[in-house]
Amino acid sequence: xxxxxxxxxxxxxxxxxxxxxxxxxxxxxxxxxxxxxxxxxxxxxxxxxxxxxxxxxxxxxxxxxxxxxxxxxxxxxxxxxxxxxxxxxxxxxxxxxxxxxxxxxxxxxxxxxxxxxxxxxxxxxxxxxxxxxxxxxxxxxxxxxxxxxxxxxxxxxxxxxxxxxxxxxxxxxxxxxxxxxxxxxxxxxxxxxxxxxxxxxxxxxxxxxxxxxxxxxxxxxxxxxxxxxxxxxxxxxxxxxxxxxxxxxxxxxxxxxxxxxxxxxxxxxxxxxxxxxxxxxxxxxxxxxxxxxxxxxxxxxxxxxxxxxxxxxxxxxxxxxxxxxxxxxxxxxxxxxxxxxxxxxxxxxxxxxxxxxxxxxxxxxxxxxxxxxxxxxxxxxxxx
Ligand code: NAD
Numbered sequence: 500x501x502x503x504x505x506x507x508x509x510x511x512x513x514x515x516x517x518x519x520x521x522x523x524x525x526x527x528x529x530x531x532x533x534x535x536x537x538x539x540x541x542x543x544x545x546x547x548x549x550x551x552x553x554x555x556x557x558x559x560x561x562x563x564x565x566x567x568x569x570x571x572x573x574x575x576x577x578x579x580x581x582x583x584x585x586x587x588x589x590x591x592x593x594x595x596x597x598x599x600x601x602x603x604x605x606x607x608x609x610x611x612x613x614x615x616x617x618x619x620x621x622x623x624x625x626x627x628x629x630x631x632x633x634x635x636x637x638x639x640x641x642x643x644x645x646x647x648x649x650x651x652x653x654x655x656x657x658x659x660x661x662x663x664x665x666x667x668x669x670x671x672x673x674x675x676x677x678x679x680x681x682x683x684x685x686x687x688x689x690x691x692x693x694x695x696x697x698x699x700x701x702x703x704x705x706x707x708x709x710x711x712x713x714x715x716x717x718x719x720x721x722x723x724x725x726x727x728x729x730x731x732x733x734x735x736x737x738x739x740x741x742x743x744x745x746x747x748x749x750x751x752x753x754x755x756x757x758x759x760x761x762x763x764x765x766x767x768x769x770x771x772x773x774x775x776x777x778x779x780x781x782x783x784x785x786x787x788x789x790x791x792x793x794x795x796x797x798x799x800x801x802x803x804x805x806x807x808x809x810x811x812x813x814x815x816x817x818x819x820x821x822x823x824x825x826x827x828x829x830x831x832x833x834x835x836x837x838x839x840x841x842x843x844x845x846x847x848x849x850x851x852x853x854x855x856x857x858x859x860x861x862x863x864x865x866x867x868x869x870x871x872x873x874x875x876x877x878x879x880x881x882x883x
Pocket of ligand 1 (some may be wrong): 730
């Protein structure tokens with residue numbers, strides 16, 4: 500298509516003008532700060548990084564694809580799906596040319612498509628490793644959904660493949676791009692709570708595989724890797740790490756699952772775990788698939804607490820700071836965390852920066868999740 504090749508040429512031209520060819524942009528390394536306005540003659544769309552969306556399910560359609568409209572540096576240039584009808588409808592809606600629509604079978608030919616810079620994998624976790632590795636082998640940067648993969652070995656394989664290809668790998672931890680979470684991290688770091696003593700975090704909901712198609716794979720171990728912990732308990736875990744700014748040295752966990760419930764034949768329902776951090780801070784976290792929705796955390800310091808409830812929702816976060824003289828609610832502007840996440844990935848490509856949430860960040864959580872499962876199984880603490 501002529502418009503596409505024109506687009507590609509002008510995009511290459513932009514990268515050249517910015518002092519960064521597509522090839523050098525691909526090489527991982529120290530940050531090179533390039534002004535985004537490096538090419539004032541190009542229009543905004545031509546400056547955008549092209550994303551291929553792999554897996555056109557609920558999260559992709561309802562949250563991430565609409566967020567591209569609010570993104571400054573990312574645009575959808577290709578789709579990958581097993582359903583031609585669904586893909587056709589979405590291609591029309593997002594103005595994706597038919598020649599940029601792929602099946603899972605011909606996905607590897609994306610290597611010949613210069614309109615695609617980044618492959619965004621939004622498939623069930625058990626499929627992440629395969630598509631991340633194939634994307635890297637096709638010479639594309641990769642953004643993959645959380646949890647990164649089912650096993651530590653798969654995470655390592657994904658990291659190795661991207662490193663070998665000289666491509667970026669980012670795990671889509673949207674909360675780390677969300678303004679209320681960033682404000683919480685900042686306030687704790689600046690000492691507003693006094694010395695941090697402990698954190699609690701709860702993530703739960705009702706998993707409904709018979710009512711919601713998107714929950715079908717969530718109760719199948721091969722596709723989900725595990726139960727509530729892999730899917731939503733990971734938010735409790737990741738929050739405990741980014742709020743403390745430390746890495747746990749020990750975990751202790753208990754699981755409670757009613758295996759006679761048809762939802763929990765293969766995966767766990769509740770798992771509660773405590774993390775011990777080197778400073779002495781403890782984090783007590785919960786994860787459940789059989790309760791009314793909760794997505795919150797609270798950090799307790801010697802002088803004050805900081806509560807975010809909801810903390811990791813899509814919109815409408817709510818922060819409360821409690822001190823001896825009462826409670827206050829800081830005024831924080833809501834922001835589009837999905838667009839911020841996409842823009843970060845795009846900037847990493849354009850400016851040759853390492854993502855804030857690289858493959859190693861996803862791997863750390865999966866290693867800890869495995870230690871949490873081990874502790875629950877053995878009924879004793881596990882050093883990590
Ligand atoms: P979904 O079931 O709606 O989407 C999964 C997509 O994968 C569907 O389009 C489905 O057709 C496709 N697929 C291809 N092969 C499949 C197979 N063998 N079995 C099942 N599906 C198959 O699920 P979702 O809720 O959109 O989740 C997709 C990914 O996004 C998961 O990794 C999930 O953890 C992640 N997610 C992240 C967030 C977040 O807030 N960051 C929220 C929801 C989901």
